[in-house]
Amino acid sequence: MEREILLTGIGGQGVQLGSSILARAAVLEGRQVMLFGSYGGTMRGGPTDSTLVVADAPIASPPIVSRAWGALAMHHAFWAPLRAKLRPGAVVALNASLFEGEVDRDACRVFDVPATEIATQQGSVLAAAMVLVGAFAGVTGLVGVDSLVEAMRALVPAYRVQHLDWNERALRAGFDAVPRGAAPAWSGEEQAA
Amino acid sequence: MEREILLTGIGGQGVQLGSSILARAAVLEGRQVMLFGSYGGTMRGGPTDSTLVVADAPIASPPIVSRAWGALAMHHAFWAPLRAKLRPGAVVALNASLFEGEVDRDACRVFDVPATEIATQQGSVLAAAMVLVGAFAGVTGLVGVDSLVEAMRALVPAYRVQHLDWNERALRAGFDAVPRGAAPAWSGEEQAA
Amino acid sequence: MTRTLMEGSSAITEAAIAAGCRFFAGYPMTPFTELLESFARRLPESGGVCINAESELEAVGMAWGAAATGARAATGSTGQGLALMQESLSELTRAELPLVIFHMARGQSDYTQATRGGGHGDYHHVVLAPIDVHEAVEHTQLAFHLADRWRNPVHLYGDFLLAHTSEAVSIEAAEFEPLPEKDWAVDGTLGGSGRSRNVNPIGMTKGAKGIEPESFWKRLQAKHDQIAREEVRFEAEFTEDAELLVVAFGSLARFARYAVRELRRAGVRVGYWRPITLWPFPTEALAEVAEGVERVAVLEQNAGQMIDDVRLSVLGRSPVVPIGEISSDEAGFGIGPIFDLEDVRRRIQEVCT
Amino acid sequence: MTRTLMEGSSAITEAAIAAGCRFFAGYPMTPFTELLESFARRLPESGGVCINAESELEAVGMAWGAAATGARAATGSTGQGLALMQESLSELTRAELPLVIFHMARGQSDYTQATRGGGHGDYHHVVLAPIDVHEAVEHTQLAFHLADRWRNPVHLYGDFLLAHTSEAVSIEAAEFEPLPEKDWAVDGTLGGSGRSRNVNPIGMTKGAKGIEPESFWKRLQAKHDQIAREEVRFEAEFTEDAELLVVAFGSLARFARYAVRELRRAGVRVGYWRPITLWPFPTEALAEVAEGVERVAVLEQNAGQMIDDVRLSVLGRSPVVPIGEISSDEAGFGIGPIFDLEDVRRRIQEVCT
Amino acid sequence: MSTVEARGTITIAVERCKGCELCIPACPPRVLRMSADHNETGYAYPELLPGCTGCGACLLVCPDFCFEVYQYETPILHEVGAIGDLGGPES
Amino acid sequence: MSTVEARGTITIAVERCKGCELCIPACPPRVLRMSADHNETGYAYPELLPGCTGCGACLLVCPDFCFEVYQYETPILHEVGAIGDLGGPES
């Protein structure tokens, strides 16, 4: 089974870190993983997106996918191209605090997460992406929340150690903010805790 | 009729200037001309040679010839490769003042010209090549001596104006130092004055 | 064998270090920057040297000096930077220096640059074009080996996709057949011995006056002919009974391979063929395969570059048709809309008649 | 029409001046030095500017700036120097600047460099390869015309032999069809107008944010396709009933043509064919001729470069055999022993079976 | 209640502002402060308090060309709270 | 007749000499002069007159490595013509 997940947002919103955390957590849980992150130049504020494929066998899919099983959207700005790639019934976690405009709720299973609000409560507005990542894991069981936390702690660079605690709280808060396992990624016994 | 003429010597001996004078004189006389001068790097003293083709119709021959009708040799150092290219009966003018070693006098028509000696008498050892050029013209009638002088005056650069007189005397002395028309380049009526 | 999730650029770096790379120099330019950053971080930690060269010309010069001492050395850049290096790249070939060049292109429109170069004279570089991060790890080690084996520059042709794709890989030093001693390398010790070394690109021999370019160049030609015979690598699937053969290389081949497998499952008699070495191009292997097919379709992300090598292999045995095109994102990083499975499938199907 | 005896390098200079060349910059390297010297002497006298640039990179940069103002401009070098210019040469194509490049090679082993370049991306330069000084005079003027017509760099591929051969030529400005206004050229006057110019290689449009590389590059591809259709030039002799076709270019073609004529006189059914434009290579013309012959022999002074273009034209219609080889004098200036009529005749006869 | 004299005023292109805050310390009378709100792109932006002199410093240092500056023909007066709150120039 | 003391002497690789004359002014006692003859390649070359001090200056300035220099353990005397002809150091 190959689960393709797309993540989009504005540069600096933590999309790249978020997708790395999901990917690394999946590796920790023994999955096959492929992750492609594309960020424009380096100027703050441009579009940023990321493609993640998690599977239970070696991945044949190329790193850019035309059809995705799930998505995390931090902002409405880049929704249209993302929408075009979703398979029918795709699982979508979106940051309801920022997201404006229409979402096609019949075609996909949409979970609204007030990520920026939750993040602010947990200590930093910067951790909104963590909330969304936690929420996506919660809804799908793609990975467990402890793997997320372990992956996050390994990925945050030393000079950002002050972010560790917010991030952990944000991941866990996101995980808990959604109906657990409402859109499972794996069939029955494989489901993560 | 295409007349191929090879000139060789040591860099600085005036071979390039000499061949240019012959070539330009031929143009003055309405001939078709092709001249190829090859000089190694710029260090003084290396080998230098030149290939001249003079014809009475557009030239088909490429600028490097395998077979030559005539030759001017300022020094014995590069005689062997030159010799290999001479047609049977080729006309050879050599600087007898410097030339050492054997020359195959049966196969070619050799004219010994004490060019360095004559040049010294005419004012400068540097004009030896002029003597040889004059002599070759004298023997073959390839071009006339007045054309040679005119060509030489046009070619010597302004900052070398002091050379003009030596050179003219050397050209004329060479022209006169050999049996006039002994090995004619052109058939009857075309012969230059 | 622990697997670690690594971006292509990091994986290449680790593979290079595992292969004994001790020197790296480069100048930033996307998507080579990513490689430079990871070498700058990792090489000093592992006892090597990474210099943030002030320009590409200086980078390749530094790598030249390091390689001349016998150390395993590498440099690289992307299109523009590699264009600047062309003099050095062709002359390195004549100096017979084993240098690895990470040719991190913006897409596939630098195929000709990688395989023909723009240096002067007759010369060739081995060009390896990995399809994914796993193969990039393997090729990186192979590149250092081949460079030493042949005393010739070797390119690894990657792109933005490869640099930015993370996969879980495990990196261990690969085993290769033994290599000859580098007795030609300068270590400074032979001064005054009458046998001191002279690493040069002009065919000079120590003690001998002058040079003999013709025999020197002919010797190199013979070496390149031998490489062309011995180092050809390619990948093929479903070629036995294919009516249509799809040829692609590098990152885009992964899309082609996936699409061909899908079409096969759907019963379409389509085959897949990929040159792993872009030079030497697997001409004979392709000629053989092309014999039986009705059509050869070349999928490449450019105006038509590899297609010449395909035509030179097929030589009229069957029609060769381009199914790729110029395709780019807005930043020009080479992530064009052609990197799309459905698009690739459609392109293949369109010539499936 | 007075004829003056001129070395190839001087003749080219005079032709360039007759064509309205107003700017030249270069850095010495045999056999380009000869050209630089004569431009340095003659251009200022005729109201132009010649700069002894401090390096090849600076030379091509200066020429870029001059061309951007709409002036007819040229630069050049030989192999190594042109290798250094590769970034600029490919980007000049994208900046759509009409620049003439005197590609004064050391022999013929820079065929690939001239026709493929080593810059990045999809691009092409027109390459004219004159056979003698007369044709060099004609091609020099044509080069400036084509550069302006297509807003694309044009090379004149010469060599040591061309630079150093003197012939009696008469130089007069040639007539060509009228050219469009250079309304894209910067003259400094449009600041503040909202319509100021922007000569750039990245497909920027003044006033528009960002760039769209894909459509920009595709437009260039279309232009190059058109050049390839419209600017093909070649020379052929005795091809109607030839059994063997000899293909050669540039200086060496003069030897081949002479030898073929001699052999024809001796009754041998041999033909001669020469690409005048190395790019666009006259593929269709050659394909047509190759249809009827038994064999195509490629005479070039290198390890085999043009032969790929010949094979790409012939595409298996008849066997293509190399009859040239690497051949050099000791200084490496490219005057090898192959420049010998008897040798060339022997090579042709050997494949005449 | 007291009044503050304004010799000038400004307009601010709030939507273009990227919230860099360079204008804040640049204003000699310190009459700019960052908004509590965010613009469309999510950035806080400067707001004008009474006391602008029309000196143009904000315009000179704003990287996003957000300011136009005006000098009144006659200074105008703004009513404000206790003058001490202004946090004006330290002098 | 008089004598000149020589504290040293030299050997000259005449066939390698390219006649540049750099050694002539370099010799402090001015005991080198150019030959009237030419070597095989056609160049005039230096000849040694009595009075060499073995100072090595000629060796230092010769671009063609034509000199070896020796210092005698005991100076030797050469018989020469009128001493004034030597044209030695101007002092």
Add this chain to the structure above:
Amino acid sequence: MSDRPVLPELPTLPTDAPPSEPARQLGHFRPRLLLHEDHDLCPGCGEPLAIRTLLEVIDEMGEAENTIGVVGIGCYTAFTSTMDVDLVQALHGRAPSVATGAKRMRPETIVFTLQGDGDMVNEGLQEVLHTAARGESVTCVMLNNGVFGETGGHMTATTVLGQRTKNSLEGRDAGYHGYPILIADLLAPLGGTAYAARGSVHDAPAVGRTKNMLRRALETQRRGDGFSFVEILTMCPTGWFVPTAEGPGYLNSVLGAVHATGELRNAERLVTTAELLQAAKDDAGRREEPLS
């Protein structure tokens, strides 16, 4: 966020429209020679300030219709499509040569280059030195932020010791990374150089001084006196990894402490950066002395 306490009780004045009272407009959103004000450069970037200043000088000198600019490759390249003067986009490092070719063919125009430290002091160091030595009558303007901003904040040849960059996260170390090049000191003494100065945009007065330098440089060119050069220190908070609002302070205290601002050459007058620094120190000393 600045440290100043927020004072919510103060009234906020409307700033969304021109004033209704009679007033004279002093400055526009953008200089006349900029086509529009939008750009993608980072918050707090110093480059737009320098570009505004340059364009204003050209306009004020009346040279808008007589100017050719040559732009290098860096973040400032984004302005090539919006600066409303005739422009040539050069390759990375090559602008001075391109400017040379343009000026030689259009000697009556004002020709300037706009380059970054990476463009000029790394990739194209020899271009600008040769251009200056040749005495080309062009003006090179260099935006110095001590990093390759565009590629993500890597060290350049002007990065000062101790400065944090993407590949010197602990700060540039002389032993490992070498020393910064003071490009103005290399250019100022060359025979062909007529004017050389170093300005900054860290605050409004600095912008004003920089504007004067640019004017003097272009006047030098207009007089045909030789090569002219203005280096401008600009903020790059992104590349430096400092909070946006701290950019100007960091620029002045860290980069400015090495690349000191002032005029290095004006016709025959020639001073070094070391002398500028010494003079500034003397000045500061004097200022600290009691006024007595």
Add this chain to the structure above:
Amino acid sequence: MSDRPVLPELPTLPTDAPPSEPARQLGHFRPRLLLHEDHDLCPGCGEPLAIRTLLEVIDEMGEAENTIGVVGIGCYTAFTSTMDVDLVQALHGRAPSVATGAKRMRPETIVFTLQGDGDMVNEGLQEVLHTAARGESVTCVMLNNGVFGETGGHMTATTVLGQRTKNSLEGRDAGYHGYPILIADLLAPLGGTAYAARGSVHDAPAVGRTKNMLRRALETQRRGDGFSFVEILTMCPTGWFVPTAEGPGYLNSVLGAVHATGELRNAERLVTTAELLQAAKDDAGRREEPLS
């Protein structure tokens, strides 16, 4: 021909064999580290002298078996096949980078470059500046004859005003050709430079002083103090269009009057060429004063 009258009446001593009287040999035809003495350089060329001196210093310092040389492209390249030290032949202009790579991989060796003015100050100007600023522990040796000798005597970036070259037959003109670059003045003040000096080979004492400079430069490298540089003025009668025998005089009076010889940097001590010239003038003044 020299002006000195020929004195045919003096006896010519035999010089074709070593002396028969007991004598100590002071010097050999060639330095030990040269494989043979034949070379194709022009009569009166200064480059062989500089190369001899360099090789002698390496030998005398006991570093023959611990040295890597990197050679540029110019007439001196002919010596790459005869210098008996481990060598790397670089491309035109690239030697300093090549030396950097070699030194970093073999930090225990002495690494030098041998380049010409065309190689270093034209094609490779930025290489040597960056290498020096980086403080690479290598020694760059530059043979300055003010021309591209190898290509036939064209003007380089060091050609002095008034000097005749193949493309400045009337002498270099500042207005048309620009000004010469004093490369040692650019290198000496850089942060990474520890030693910089300019010598000459126009006569025997100058050769001796140059030898000392080379020794100090290599000692600087051996101590690991930073980058070191020695420029050596050499004759090129061919390129200058002067009679061979007049080469040394022309070198000293024409090139030497601009590129004045002396030490420009030794650790913290730093002077400019202008100061060297002034000092020489003062000296000459003093010498001309009556001793009283």
